[in-house]
Amino acid sequence: MDFLIQRLPLYIDGAWITIQLTFGGCALAFVLAMVFGIMGTIRHWLPRAISTVYVEVFRGIAALVLMFWMAFALPQLSGFRLDDMFAAILALGLNVGAYGAEVVRSSINAVPKAQVEATVALNLSWFQRTRLVVLPQAWAQMLPTFGNLVIELMKATAVVYLIGVADLTAVAQNMRESTGETVVAFIGAFILYYLIAQVLIFGMRMLERRANRKLGRTPPRGKSLKSLAQSTPVGSAGGTF
Amino acid sequence: MWDFQWTLQILPDLLGALGTTVQITFLSYLIALVLGLLIAIARRTPFFGAVLHAATEFIRTTPLVIQLVFVFLLTPAHITPMTVGVVVLGVHYAAYTAEVYRSGIEGVAKGQWEAARALSLPARRTWGAIVLPQAIRKVIPALGNYLIATFKDTPLLIAIGVAELLTEAQRIGSASFRVVEVYTVVGFLFLLVSIPSAILLRRLERRYAAV
Numbered sequence: 001m002d003f004l005i006q007r008l009p010l011y012i013d014g015a016w017i018t019i020q021l022t023f024g025g026c027a028l029a030f031v032l033a034m035v036f037g038i039m040g041t042i043r044h045w046l047p048r049a050i051s052t053v054y055v056e057v058f059r060g061i062a063a064l065v066l067m068f069w070m071a072f073a074l075p076q077l078s079g080f081r082l083d084d085m086f087a088a089i090l091a092l093g094l095n096v097g098a099y100g101a102e103v104v105r106s107s108i109n110a111v112p113k114a115q116v117e118a119t120v121a122l123n124l125s126w127f128q129r130t131r132l133v134v135l136p137q138a139w140a141q142m143l144p145t146f147g148n149l150v151i152e153l154m155k156a157t158a159v160v161y162l163i164g165v166a167d168l169t170a171v172a173q174n175m176r177e178s179t180g181e182t183v184v185a186f187i188g189a190f191i192l193y194y195l196i197a198q199v200l201i202f203g204m205r206m207l208e209r210r211a212n213r214k215l216g217r218t219p220p221r222g223k224s225l226k227s228l229a230q231s232t233p234v235g236s237a238g239g240t241f
Numbered sequence: 242m243w244d245f246q247w248t249l250q251i252l253p254d255l256l257g258a259l260g261t262t263v264q265i266t267f268l269s270y271l272i273a274l275v276l277g278l279l280i281a282i283a284r285r286t287p288f289f290g291a292v293l294h295a296a297t298e299f300i301r302t303t304p305l306v307i308q309l310v311f312v313f314l315l316t317p318a319h320i321t322p323m324t325v326g327v328v329v330l331g332v333h334y335a336a337y338t339a340e341v342y343r344s345g346i347e348g349v350a351k352g353q354w355e356a357a358r359a360l361s362l363p364a365r366r367t368w369g370a371i372v373l374p375q376a377i378r379k380v381i382p383a384l385g386n387y388l389i390a391t392f393k394d395t396p397l398l399i400a401i402g403v404a405e406l407l408t409e410a411q412r413i414g415s416a417s418f419r420v421v422e423v424y425t426v427v428g429f430l431f432l433l434v435s436i437p438s439a440i441l442l443r444r445l446e447r448r449y450a451a452v
Contacts, residue, residue: 060439061432062431064399072414073421157304158307162306162399186314
């Protein structure tokens with residue numbers, strides 16, 4: 001225990017890098033998911049095709065491969081070297097953004113048709129319809145899966161030590177090399193990762209509640225059988241991979 | 242900039258490594274399928290179930306790469322990195338598939354359990370002949386997702402030095418100082434596997450369309 005308390009500042013530094021990567025990656029992924037997800041619902045074929053290409057390409061390549069390409073191949077190709085941290089955020093954001101775009105697309109498509117018909121009857125423009133009617137409802141639908149993706153992204157940041165970023169995993173590795181205490185050095189990192197994940201899960205749950213409240217849906221109190229049956233639709237468990 | 246001669250030269254090595262990667266994927270996935278089912282069933286017991294739940298929760302909220310390195314460092318030297326990699330990857334995804342199986346099991350109508358009880362079927366038959374056939378059918382697409390996910394997580398085995406695709410690419414790259422072709426080809430090889438699998442999965446989904 002003394003071991004960990006003494007070296008806590010180092011672990012905190014590593015965790016801070018991990019948190020920065022997580023938030024940077026999430027911000028980029030969110031923007032990409034929204035843009036390409038909405039493009040995937042437009043009737044014209046061109047934006048839809050662009051969206052499909054983005055999703056399939058960046059979902060298909062492992063984030064680590066993408067990261068290696070940006071960190072090592074890109075400088076040789078263009079002579080321009082990205083900051084390692086930036087390359088990591090870019091790779092993570094592009095990868096998770098592709099998963100997110102699928103979520104956005106399917107959530108928008110899941111908004112009841114009558115809602116869209118009503119906006120047509122009210123003579124709302126496409127922009128008004130999307131912003132005022134479709135997105136708020138789709139948003140509540142997206143959030144649970146977004147929650148899973150946020151955790152996935154946080155976990156995926158752990159590979160950045162392979163391209164030389166000093167994140168939490170790198171700290172654990174250094175600690176082990178300098179002290180030889182494998183178990184203790186790693187347990188420190190495991191605990192911090194676990195804590196970060198719990199905070200993120202809590203935050204996403206708060207966002208979910210707020211989104212549902214705004215739609216006039218109150219969260220179920222307690223775990224009645226009915227709410228349990230509704231909360232885990234078969235086939236969509238564990239998010240989209 | 243792009244050297245085709247060189248690309249053709251490195252292609253056989255990379256394809257060989259892709260074979261290894263696919264092998265690792267299937268072995269780990271097999272572990273995930275079997276172990277995940279066992280976990281999902283065992284989670285229904287009172288005390289042991291709670292312990293298992295906490296353990297799977299921990300596995301699912303901490304990064305795979307650090308789990309890999311940790312287990313690798315603690316295993317005796319005579320166990321190959323490949324074995325460690327397959328087992329850790331398998332156990333990691335078992336924590337996910339267990340959730341999928343669980344949702345499937347919970348989706349089986351209560352009347353089915355009651356009928357099995359009324360016929361006084363033994364537990365083995367209740368699970369084997371009534372519950373699981375219905376539960377698993379519904380979650381096949383969700384389970385398929387995790388096959389692709391496992392495949393996309395194999396590059397992490399570079400952390401413990403397993404000779405999979407990315408490790409091989411790095412070896413070629415650092416020996417020749419030419420990395421553009423190597424890493425680009427690796428990216429294309431990933432697409433070559435994951436896009437057809439995604440299409441296949443979509444067909445599977447339509448066929449077993451549950452929900």
